[in-house]
Amino acid sequence: MDIKILDLEDSFIRFAISGVDISFVNSIRRALLADVPKMAIEEVEIHLGAISDEEGKTYESTTPLFDEIIAHRLGLIPIPTELDQLNFKEECDCGGEGCPGCSIMYSLNKRGPCTVYSGDLEPLGDDSLRIKDAHIPIVKLTEDEGILIYATAILGTGKQHAKWQATQAAGYKLYPTVEIDTKKCDHGGACISICPVNIIVKEGKKVKATDIGKCTMCNSCVEICELDAIKIGHEDNKFIFRFETDGALLAKEALIYATAHVAAAFEEVTELLDVMKPKEYKPIKAVKKVFEDEDPEALPEAEATEEEAPEEEPVEEVVEEVVEEKPKKKATKKAAKKTTKKAAKKK
């Protein structure tokens, strides 16, 4: 397997992966969507009753939105996630009670008139836990309205709820190939202007394709070329993969975690298969007998084990019995016919 990074930003990555089949690439996609953990707000405590400011003015703790909708909106805000410093709550040393190793607490204290944004969430503790995307609107407050909230974020995965899905738009495509037949091509350049990603260019007097990974395989160049000089195809076992994160994790971190998760899963399956494999490849006596009669070469030269199924009647004997029964049945029918004829003559 070989990976080559084509584009890398904090929350976006595009890379070429080769030497793997499509099921492996898909397993990375699935791990990115369902198994990479991130922090998200899970518990929300909303203050009810009057809220006072420093000057003694009181505000009603009401908003135009239902509390459930505010809690839902808070749950979707990307929370900074340091994967190597955080544990799942149920696996944490605190026994799930909540500690800096498994949860982050935020307070939100705003009074109207104003729009409450994600950036208004104040982390209780390290300032590095402040929300990076500070402009996500949560609710609009009018005059005399206020909001006081304590929210707790914990680690989870997309398997549990979409708010813990660390990556978005994870997908891959076959790695394209663009072949220009120089013998057929008149280098007129009709394909250059039609290409939506501008990867067909003129070098000197010749037309050539550059940065082929960007080809969308739209076939516009093939359709416009009257000389049938361009062929669009794809490479076997090579793909272009891309995905984004919501900012809670770096794209690089998400890829490292997802591939490590897939590797661990394969290891687990291999171990399970080792357990399931019999210690010795020795057929039990009954099985050995059946196959030896058909093809003595079919089984390894191994002794039958003592642990075997109870002896059954040999197959041949059963067949013989059936064969013997058939003439008897015919004879019975003939005898019946004779008896009927005799009976008729007597009449």
Ligand code: SF4
């Ligand atoms: S198939 Fe489309 S994107 Fe690819 S080279 Fe041709 S015109 Fe450009």
Ligand SMILES: [Zn+2]
């Ligand atoms: Zn803890």
